[in-house]
Amino acid sequence: MSDIAIVDDEKVVLSSLKIGLAQGGHNVSTFERISAFKAYLKDNEPDIVFFDLLLPDGHGLDLLPEIKKAGPDIAVIIITAHGDIPSAVKAIKLGAFDYISKPFDLEVIEMLVEKAAKEQRLIREVAHHRNRSHQKTTLADIIGESEPMQAIFSKVKRLSQVAATTVLILGESGTGKDQMAKAIHNLSRRRKKQFIEINCAALPEPLIESELFGHERGAFTDARHAKVGLAELAHGGTLFLDEVGELPLSLQAKLLKFLETRTFRRVGGIKEIRVDLFIIASTNRDLEQAAAERAFRQDLYYRMAVVTLTLPPLCERAGDVPLLVTHYWKVFTHKFKKQDLALDPKILECLTAYDWPGNIRELRNLLEQLVILAGENGVTMDDLPRRFLDYRPLSDPQLETGKGPAGVLDSGHTLREVIGTIEINSIQKALEKAGGNKTRAARMLGISRYALLRKLKRHQPGC
Secondary structure: OOEEEEEOOOHHHHHHHHHHHHHOOOEEEEEOOHHHHHHHHHHOOOOEEEEEOEEOOEEHHHHHHHHHHHOOOOEEEEEEOHHHHHHHHHHHHOOOOEEEEOOOOHHHHHHHHHHHHHHHHHHHHHHHHHHHHHOOOOHHHOOOOOHHHHHHHHHHHHHOOOOOOEEEEEOOOOOOHHHHHHHHHHHOOOOOOOEEEEEOOOOOHHHHHHHHHEEOOOOOOOOOOOEEOHHHHOOOOEEEEEOHHHOOHHHHHHHHHHHHHOEEOOEOOOOOEEOOOEEEEEEOOOHHHHHHOOOOOHHHHHHHOOEEEEOOOHHHHHHHHHHHHHHHHHHHHHHOOOOOOOEOHHHHHHHHHOOOOOHHHHHHHHHHHHHHHOEOOEEOHHHOOHHHHHHOOOOOHHHHHOOOOOOEOOOOOEHHHHHHHHHHHHHHHHHHHOOOOHHHHHHHHOOOHHHHHHHHHHHOOOO
16 A cells, blocks of 8 residues: 555546545545645655646646655656657656556556555665664674774774765775774764665676666666666765775776765766765775776775775784674574583684684684584584684694694694795795785785785784
8 A cells, every 4th residue: 555646737637546546545645736735745755646747836847856855765657648748758867757648547557556666665675674784783893902993993983073975994805894884874973864885796787887876767778667776865874885996997987976076867867966975985905006007096096085994804903803702602602592502712712813814704604603513512622624723722732742633743843833934935935026016926826915915914023
């Protein structure tokens, strides 16, 4: 059942539409003049509006901006005579859902109403899901007592006093960039408004512009109806551009204009749409390096980096590992109803020493795995995956006796120490071959530039 408003100066049209739609279970309000409908619109938000283009006190097209302002997802259906089809098409380009011609068939009207209501439900369900998921994340939920994290928290708190800007969050994959974006929104003045996220890496290139800015009916082959983009849905709130470093160059110029003016056109549209937004972008790419290599627009990089937050990899804040382990242990033992499950304290020493290439995501997934697969005797060192064996604490009996796979070697060095020596020697040779260029050296070693920098810091503090 939908709330429907009809604006038409022909009483026969009003009467027939009202009777037909009311029989379908809809709540119907009718108006003969624009002025009467505007008064209604101040206190009501209908799901669907039918209106004629030629009315006694104005043209129907003048209603579109006010209707969209009252509710961006209100479906507007134009009632028109055969001679005024071009105006109806223009109305669709400006945001109307569809049009019907007089005389009309009530069965067609009902089908159109059902289609509009279905699309609205989908939009509102998505918006509700987005709101519900992001509202659970606050700055207090981001765990970190280390100095780098405290510095970030301090900067985020100062950001909360700003009404609108652009924030760029940098960091390796798994460092919690999406959680930080949600926390920034929930700390801001826009916390009661929409938080809309678009993953720039998850969509095929032809669809990104349509998802971000929307499209008009007929803009391309499958565009049977106009579509509101995510930037428009986020009006008044926050737009989060996740993995913005993956945007194709063809769209980067349009994004730059959008960031500078907060205006855009839908695909196939002619009208400039202005939005009021707080914009947050994130990426795990080195955008400065990408800009130097012309893989990313330099002007766009500087425009996004008004405020930059760089989330440190977990290996650079090892002191936070015990806090994170404790947190996720409680989360997963509660989730899987294993609150009495024991965790060997030596595991915590091992996890603190590990370098966490997958960062917080890897830690969270590990804790979930350990809880799920745990036996009645709790989780022991033997339950850890093989990649953690080189990080067993020296107090482990297997290390003391040299019997385990990570035991003491004949040379008196642990396997971890031997592997570390091999690793740093390989890095030094790669750097020599690359003439000191870290990007090329990383490619030779088959690792990312971030991973190379992380290993250099571990082996050569202060590097």
